[in-house]
Amino acid sequence: MSDFDQELDARGLNCPLPILRAKKAINGLESGQVLRIIATDPGSVKDFEAFAKQTGNELMDSSESGGEFTFLMKKG
Amino acid sequence: MSEKKLAIIATKGTLDWAYPPFILSSTAAALGYEVMIFFTFYGLQLLKKDLNLKVSPLGNPGMPMPMGMDKWFPVLGTAIPGMESMMTMMMKNTMKKKGVASIEDLRELCIEAEVKLVACQMTVDLFDMDHSDFLDGLDFVGAASFFEFAGDADITLYI
Numbered sequence: 033m034s035d036f037d038q039e040l041d042a043r044g045l046n047c048p049l050p051i052l053r054a055k056k057a058i059n060g061l062e063s064g065q066v067l068r069i070i071a072t073d074p075g076s077v078k079d080f081e082a083f084a085k086q087t088g089n090e091l092m093d094s095s096e097s098g099g100e101f102t103f104l105m106k107k108g
Numbered sequence: 109m110s111e112k113k114l115a116i117i118a119t120k121g122t123l124d125w126a127y128p129p130f131i132l133s134s135t136a137a138a139l140g141y142e143v144m145i146f147f148t149f150y151g152l153q154l155l156k157k158d159l160n161l162k163v164s165p166l167g168n169p170g171m172p173m174p175m176g177m178d179k180w181f182p183v184l185g186t187a188i189p190g191m192e193s194m195m196t197m198m199m200k201n202t203m204k205k206k207g208v209a210s211i212e213d214l215r216e217l218c219i220e221a222e223v224k225l226v227a228c229q230m231t232v233d234l235f236d237m238d239h240s241d242f243l244d245g246l247d248f249v250g251a252a253s254f255f256e257f258a259g260d261a262d263i264t265l266y267i
Contacts, residue, residue: 046207048135052217055138073207086139 036068036104037061043072043100050076051083054105058089061107066092069103076101112136115258116145117266121153123161123196123211124171128267129154130214137221141262145218146254148228151267152235155227155242159211162196174198219243226253 040057042050050071057067069080077094080103084091088108095102114136118129129151133143147155154161165171165186173181173195185191203210209217218225229248232239239248247253258264 044207046209048131048138049207049209052134052138083139 035066037065038067040067040069042069042076045071046073047075047079051079054080054083054103055087058087058105058107063107065107067105067107069105071101071103072099074101076103080105112141112263113257113261114141114143115254115261115264116143117254117264118145118147118151118154119149119267121150121161123163123199125267126154126161126211127214130211130218132265133223134214134217134221136263137218137223143218143221144224144226144254144257144261146226146228146249148231152227152231152237152242154211154215155225155246157241157243159215161211162192163199164192165195166192171195174202224257 038057038061040053042053045053050069050073054067054069057069061067077096080091080094083089084105090106090108091103092106093102093104114133116129116133120126129145133145136143153159163171165173168186169183200210224247225243226247226249227242229250231237232248
């Protein structure tokens with residue numbers, strides 16, 4: 033598991049809250065810093081890919097374990 | 109990255125139909141879009157200070173009912189007094205349980221994200237509504253103002 037600068041617990045939240053909370057958290061980061069997001073919404077897997085593509089942030093890693101999805105997003 | 113624009117016309121004032129404009133707008137804003145929602149006719153209910161939105165099973169055969177009620181409940185049963193309040197309460201409870209944001213929260217997130225919320229003045233006149241019943245700081249405008257924004261929008265939706 034790579035390093036991260038901040039963590040966002042988005043467990044139990046449904047669309048579009050994980051994305052909105054992540055956006056807010058990323059706003060508070062410096063360019064190059066990494067946000068780790070933990071979510072339980074299965075839709076968030078594709079949505080964080082789409083979010084990264086459209087916002088210029090980099091989705092460094094996306095993984096699933098026991099119904100929880102973990103994302104590492106580097107601020108662009 | 110040049111800013112994209114999303115323009116939405118929101119025409120419906122029920123709890124279920126309140127979701128698409130606010131979900132899409134808040135998400136688009138998070139993706140860097142500049143967003144305007146033009147609320148007209150029943151859509152104006154979504155801008156009231158006190159939201160009292162309901163969902164009705166009446167005339168809505170696609171609505172899943174709890175406990176398999178739709179299997180044995182006659183269509184006319186959905187018109188029974190109190191049905192609307194009951195279904196609204198059940199829907200709100202289900203949404204809370206599933207982590208779906210309330211309309212109040214989504215609307216607040218839209219405002220925070222600087223989504224432009226504009227209200228149709230003609231509707232206000234038509235239904236004798238009072239400006240003071242609506243959120244503070246709204247612009248009350250007409251169709252021309254919508255087109256000023258939507259004229260060069262990348263996406264325009266009628267909801």
